[in-house]
Amino acid sequence: MLLLFAPEEASVQEHILVRAARQEAVTPQLQKIKKQQQDVLGFLEANKIEFEEKDIAANEENRKWMRENVPEDSRPASGNPLPPRLFNDSRYLGDYEAFFEARENNAVYAFLGLTAPPGSKEAEALAKQQA
Numbered sequence: 646m647l648l649l650f651a652p653e654e655a656s657v658q659e660h661i662l663v664r665a666a667r668q669e670a671v672t673p674q675l676q677k678i679k680k681q682q683q684d685v686l687g688f689l690e691a692n693k694i695e696f697e698e699k700d701i702a703a704n705e706e707n708r709k710w711m712r713e714n715v716p717e718d719s720r721p722a723s724g725n726p727l728p729p730r731l732f733n734d735s736r737y738l739g740d741y742e743a744f745f746e747a748r749e750n751n752a753v754y755a756f757l758g759l760t761a762p763p764g765s766k767e768a769e770a771l772a773k774q775q776a
Contacts, residue, residue: 647694647757650711651682651729652702674727681741682729688748694759701728733758 689696701708715726716737731738738744738756747756751770754761761767 646734647689647696647759648699648732648734649682649685649689649696649729650699650701650707650732651685652678652700678728685729685731685741685744688753692762694757731757 686698688694699707699711701711711728711730712725714732714735714737715730719737719740720726726740729741729744731740731744736758738758739747744753744756747753751766754765754767761771
């Protein structure tokens with residue numbers, strides 16, 4: 646089961662309001678996270694890929710699990726890993742940049758650990774490689 650760790654819509658808005666009162670520079674970062682989350686969700690939904698979204702803004706257990714399961718080499722130099730982060734069950738897949746790169750290279754199903762559907766650009770490219 647694909648897992649997407651990201652804040653839910655209401656939680657993002659709540660955090661934006663709370664943090665904006667403390668620090669205006671945080672708002673653009675949260676808006677970037679929200680945009681990236683919407684991009685991943687849009688792709689998964691449009692391609693009918695089953696996934697479970699895990700809210701890390703309102704659920705401390707989800708936030709802790711995500712932070713503990715992002716490999717050391719994928720963590721930022723300082724601070725905690727920021728969402729969205731993708732996992733296939735407990736296997737870490739990557740962050741938004743890795744997802745975006747895979748999508749741009751028509752390799753997103755492989756990135757997600759899934760078989761590309763017949764007729765997709767990715768399936769056609771794999772068939773050419775194997776021929």
